[in-house]
Amino acid sequence: MSQAGTASKQAGRAREAQRVFGALDTEVRTAALRNLERLLEEREDDLLAANQKDLDDPGAADLPGPILKRLALSPSKLETLREGVRILVGSADPIGRPLVRRELDDGLILEQVRVPIGVLLIVFESRPDAVIQIGSLAIRTGNAILMKGGSEARHSNQALTDLLREAIAAAYAPADVVQNIEGRQAVADLLSLDEHIDLVIPRGSAQLVRDIKAASRIPVLGHSDGICHVYIDADADPEMAVRVALDSKTNYAAVCNAAETLLLDRRFPQGGAVIQALLNAGVEVRGGPDISALAEGVTPAQPSDFGQEYGDFTIAARVVENLDEAIAHIHTYGSAHTDTIVTNNGETAKRFLETVDSSSVFWNASTRFADGFRYGLGAEVGIATGRVHARGPMGAEGLYTTKWLLTGNGHVVGDYGPGKRSFTHQDLAVS
Amino acid sequence: MSQAGTASKQAGRAREAQRVFGALDTEVRTAALRNLERLLEEREDDLLAANQKDLDDPGAADLPGPILKRLALSPSKLETLREGVRILVGSADPIGRPLVRRELDDGLILEQVRVPIGVLLIVFESRPDAVIQIGSLAIRTGNAILMKGGSEARHSNQALTDLLREAIAAAYAPADVVQNIEGRQAVADLLSLDEHIDLVIPRGSAQLVRDIKAASRIPVLGHSDGICHVYIDADADPEMAVRVALDSKTNYAAVCNAAETLLLDRRFPQGGAVIQALLNAGVEVRGGPDISALAEGVTPAQPSDFGQEYGDFTIAARVVENLDEAIAHIHTYGSAHTDTIVTNNGETAKRFLETVDSSSVFWNASTRFADGFRYGLGAEVGIATGRVHARGPMGAEGLYTTKWLLTGNGHVVGDYGPGKRSFTHQDLAVS
Numbered sequence: 001m002s003q004a005g006t007a008s009k010q011a012g013r014a015r016e017a018q019r020v021f022g023a024l025d026t027e028v029r030t031a032a033l034r035n036l037e038r039l040l041e042e043r044e045d046d047l048l049a050a051n052q053k054d055l056d057d058p059g060a061a062d063l064p065g066p067i068l069k070r071l072a073l074s075p076s077k078l079e080t081l082r083e084g085v086r087i088l089v090g091s092a093d094p095i096g097r098p099l100v101r102r103e104l105d106d107g108l109i110l111e112q113v114r115v116p117i118g119v120l121l122i123v124f125e126s127r128p129d130a131v132i133q134i135g136s137l138a139i140r141t142g143n144a145i146l147m148k149g150g151s152e153a154r155h156s157n158q159a160l161t162d163l164l165r166e167a168i169a170a171a172y173a174p175a176d177v178v179q180n181i182e183g184r185q186a187v188a189d190l191l192s193l194d195e196h197i198d199l200v201i202p203r204g205s206a207q208l209v210r211d212i213k214a215a216s217r218i219p220v221l222g223h224s225d226g227i228c229h230v231y232i233d234a235d236a237d238p239e240m241a242v243r244v245a246l247d248s249k250t251n252y253a254a255v256c257n258a259a260e261t262l263l264l265d266r267r268f269p270q271g272g273a274v275i276q277a278l279l280n281a282g283v284e285v286r287g288g289p290d291i292s293a294l295a296e297g298v299t300p301a302q303p304s305d306f307g308q309e310y311g312d313f314t315i316a317a318r319v320v321e322n323l324d325e326a327i328a329h330i331h332t333y334g335s336a337h338t339d340t341i342v343t344n345n346g347e348t349a350k351r352f353l354e355t356v357d358s359s360s361v362f363w364n365a366s367t368r369f370a371d372g373f374r375y376g377l378g379a380e381v382g383i384a385t386g387r388v389h390a391r392g393p394m395g396a397e398g399l400y401t402t403k404w405l406l407t408g409n410g411h412v413v414g415d416y417g418p419g420k421r422s423f424t425h426q427d428l429a430v431s
Numbered sequence: 432m433s434q435a436g437t438a439s440k441q442a443g444r445a446r447e448a449q450r451v452f453g454a455l456d457t458e459v460r461t462a463a464l465r466n467l468e469r470l471l472e473e474r475e476d477d478l479l480a481a482n483q484k485d486l487d488d489p490g491a492a493d494l495p496g497p498i499l500k501r502l503a504l505s506p507s508k509l510e511t512l513r514e515g516v517r518i519l520v521g522s523a524d525p526i527g528r529p530l531v532r533r534e535l536d537d538g539l540i541l542e543q544v545r546v547p548i549g550v551l552l553i554v555f556e557s558r559p560d561a562v563i564q565i566g567s568l569a570i571r572t573g574n575a576i577l578m579k580g581g582s583e584a585r586h587s588n589q590a591l592t593d594l595l596r597e598a599i600a601a602a603y604a605p606a607d608v609v610q611n612i613e614g615r616q617a618v619a620d621l622l623s624l625d626e627h628i629d630l631v632i633p634r635g636s637a638q639l640v641r642d643i644k645a646a647s648r649i650p651v652l653g654h655s656d657g658i659c660h661v662y663i664d665a666d667a668d669p670e671m672a673v674r675v676a677l678d679s680k681t682n683y684a685a686v687c688n689a690a691e692t693l694l695l696d697r698r699f700p701q702g703g704a705v706i707q708a709l710l711n712a713g714v715e716v717r718g719g720p721d722i723s724a725l726a727e728g729v730t731p732a733q734p735s736d737f738g739q740e741y742g743d744f745t746i747a748a749r750v751v752e753n754l755d756e757a758i759a760h761i762h763t764y765g766s767a768h769t770d771t772i773v774t775n776n777g778e779t780a781k782r783f784l785e786t787v788d789s790s791s792v793f794w795n796a797s798t799r800f801a802d803g804f805r806y807g808l809g810a811e812v813g814i815a816t817g818r819v820h821a822r823g824p825m826g827a828e829g830l831y832t833t834k835w836l837l838t839g840n841g842h843v844v845g846d847y848g849p850g851k852r853s854f855t856h857q858d859l860a861v862s
Contacts, residue, residue: 019762023785096785102807108796110806117818118788194644198818213625217648219819240841247843331450342841353836354454354527357549365539365839374844375541375835376533376856387548387629388650389819392835404806404823405784408796410671410773412678413805425807 007189010146010179011196014119017176018144021168022116026093028173032139036167037085040132043163044078050159051128054152063152070127071153081132084379088140091378091396095142099402101428105421108408109428114400116142118198121181121190123148123212125204128156134203135164135178137379141399144177146197148187191216201382206309221398223385225309225335226256228367231326231352232274233343234267240364241270241342242277247366248340250281254311256383257338257370261306262317263326264291275317283313290319307333323348327355334358336385338370359385359392438620441577441610442627445550448607449575452599453547457524459604463570467598468516471563474594475509481590482559485583494583501558502584512563515810519571522809522827526573530833532859536852539839540859545831547573549629552612552621554579554643556635559587565634566595566609568810572830575608577628579618622647632813637740652829654816656740656766657687659798662757662783663705664774665698671795672701672773673708678797679771681712685742687814688769688801692737693748694757695722706748714744721750738764754779758786765789767816769801790816790823 021029040047051073054060060068100112120143124130131147138145149157158180165175181187190197191212200220202209209224230248232241248259262278262285264271272294278285279297286301298317305316306329320326330339340362341352349363360370370393372380377395384390390398415421452460471478482504485491491499531543551569553576555561562578569576580588589611596606612618621628622643631651633640640655661679663672679690693709693716695702703725709716710728717732729748736747737760751757761770771793772783780794791801801824803811808826815821821829846852 019786019788023782104800104805104807108800112823213648217644219650219817221819237841243841243843247845251844349838351454353838355450357450358834360835360837362837363839364841365837366843366845368844369535369539369837369839369842370835374535374847374854376535376854386650387832388652391832392543401818401822403789404791404801406791406793406796406800407780407784408794408800410668410674410795411800412674412797413682413799414678414797416805423805423807 007181007186008193008196010181010186011119011190011193013176014144014146014179015196017174018116018118018142020174021144021177022095022142024142024173026095028171029093029139029142030089032168032171032173033085033089033136035170036132036136036139036164037082037089039163039167040078040082040085044075047078047156047159047163048073048075050155053155057152059152067152071156073128073156077129081129084133085136088136088379091140093140094400098430101430103426103428104406104423105411106424108406108411111405111407112402113405115403117399117401119144119146119196120399121146121148121187121197121200121218123187123200123202123204123208125150125208128153128160130203131157131160131164133379135161137381137396137399138178139164139168141396143399144179146179146181146190148181188215191218194218203382219389221384221386221390221394222382223256223335223337226258226337226383227261227307227309227333227335228257228259228337228370229261229263229326229330229334229339230259230367231263231320231330231339231341232265232268232271233323233326233341233345233348234265235345235348236265236268236342237344238270238273241268241274244340244342244364244366245274246277246281248368249278249283249315250313251366251368253313255368256309257367258311259315259367260309261329261333262315263320263329264294264317265323265326266290266319266321271319278315281313283315285315285317287317288319291317323351327352330356330358337383338362338367340365340367359383438612438617439624439627441612441617442550442621442624444607445575445577445610446627448605449547449549449573451605452575452608453526453573455604457526459602460524460570460573461520463599463602463604464516464520464567466601467563467567467570467595468513468520470594470598471509471513471516475506478509478587478590478594479504479506482587484586488583490583498583502587504559504587508560512560515564516567519567519810522571524571525831529861532861534857534859535837535854536842537855539837539842542836543833544836546834548830548832550575550577550627551830552577552579552618552628552631552649554618554631554633554635554639556581556639559584559591561634562588562591562595564810566592568812568827568830569609570595570599572827574830575610577610577612577621579612619646622649625649634813650820652815652817652821652825653813654687654766654768657689657768657814658692658738658740658764658766659688659690659768659801660692660694660757660761660765660770661690661798662694662751662761662770662772663696663699663702664754664757664772664776664779665696666776666779667696667699667773668775669701669704672699672705675771675773675795675797676705677708677712678799680709680714680746681744682797682799684744686799687740688798689742690798691740691747692760692764693746694751694760695725695748696754696757697721697750697752702750709746712744714746716746716748718748722748740766754782758783761787761789768814769793769798771796771798790814
């Protein structure tokens, strides 16, 4: 059978399995999660052995240090995964819960209820822990997932996928809601199957996300770039300006919510102190003559420095004339991820919060707070910078959609209209 | 300038205008709607004259009767449009309204607020009323729209678009949130501009929707096919089975929520009465030998009859062995629009409602109820059969997204972690 046929068959099995799985009682999905927690403990040696095969692969020696570190499983990483599964065991299952209950007429009751989205394609790089994190979230939310991890983690991913499937089957539920996808071609095939796949979630580099978005008409949830700005307004508290700029850039520079550009209002008198603090922290500051004039050691900026995601201890800096120029800069070069203003002026802050068109907009707080855990969303699915379905840090909430249920007693539309029955449209309490 | 350049510039102007428009006070958008209501009255003669130009076009003579009827404006159609605008003037504006308010820590407050989606591309056929219906909805929801109507209505569409722009400008708001798009090539160009256009809403034939979905990576909201099923269970009330089947098929056969297929449970003893009632109403019933055996005058069905949207007085009929076979048929041939079961058995109904994977699933009610007005959603944007963002009949709700606002007092992430501060995650009342 052709590759395309295989991928399509896998997707078809996922659809069928999900339709059963999503309609099961919540206790079944909870039982599968409990089984998973138990199996993660019982099979620890097997999992570590599978992971060792990946680490022993001749190709692994060529992997960069940070990638190799992410590839390696350990008893403590497995304990963290079990802890995550335990939290999901105890978390609410909103499937079937009404969001709207409305009487349309006597005896004609409309409900809008939550249901799983359906079949998700997850493409991720390297980190095998993601199999359990994403897999357990899929079990909780009643979705099916097709997972494609990096080939350098293939033994680990296969062992962890098998564990998920065993946990589901042991709860008398269809194991095909979790499937491992093999090979790049299979992913390419699946990205074209918009009838079979409802949502694609890429977790990895900006390039991975861009490639997937370019290759598929299926909705993609996530973000490619995290080009976050810190704007120091004329009325900023100088000490706070330094704190927020430093934390936004240096707390964890490799991640998407770290700042990449500093915008200094020309009327802010302490711009030099902010630049100096960044330089002192070991940050390369790239700027034009306006910035160079503020401190020694500024690197000349190129036009391409704005709108670039460094992901390291580098920041672009620019002097702006006022709030409007700051906002225009953010809209031109930003990626709608997270932008923050430092100011003591409430009016200025209000305009910034209302006008900046990003998924997270902050006032007097570090860009690094943009994160599902910090927002209190529980398990994090990702951060979406698009404008439909979900936006910003996204918890399990992003894995549900709704359907409408209408219950009547033989009601027909022909009975309604001018001179006939009319609708009551009475909202009812949601249980 | 090239076409692509023109379309891209229009989209760019729409983006800029929307960012201003969506951040204005609600009173400004309300004033624009009031202006629109007034202008629709003051310019009635001009609008009818523009419409007459379209009707007088030599090409109009070749249009099918129903299309010509939809193309023609009239004083009463304009009064209906004014009434729709009046309702929007009085309706709530949720922009900026918090959905979530959460204290993350002392003085660190997170809000998730509603915001407009951004720039919408609306492609519709023939009916010029849609310009005002969609345009007024865009004003209310703070979105920008690029509108492409059918070329046979170009004078009408241009006059109505000019009216919308005048109403917005007279409220001192940027008129470029409403723009008319000229030419097929411009639409093709815009469909490729996923950086500029956030959502595409096609309103027209199934073919139009399919073409647009195939041509674009931008999310498309809507549905191409409406293949709705009526399943008469073994335990159906015979009189109710006839009522629901008849209304679902014959109340308005040309629309997407009309039934296209009847599924009769073999154990339902009165299948013949249902088929006969449909035949008596002038419906062509297409079925196999099982169906022909129930009544005289059944047309032999082809395999292609299942999964076909007739849009007229034709229905495919099939005998199924049980609920599972009915559900499997719906999942194989349906379009996730609306499917209904007729039964007096609550257990069977519950399984049907939970298991059928469509955007609207009914029990003892006609499929024709699937409609934004009947659901009590106010102005209808369309019916979405996809699984992300919006599903089923969609009101203005579908034209909003959210953003996250975080307000601190110099809070930085470096202060949190093991042995340091921890988050409080206290949900606060939403004002």
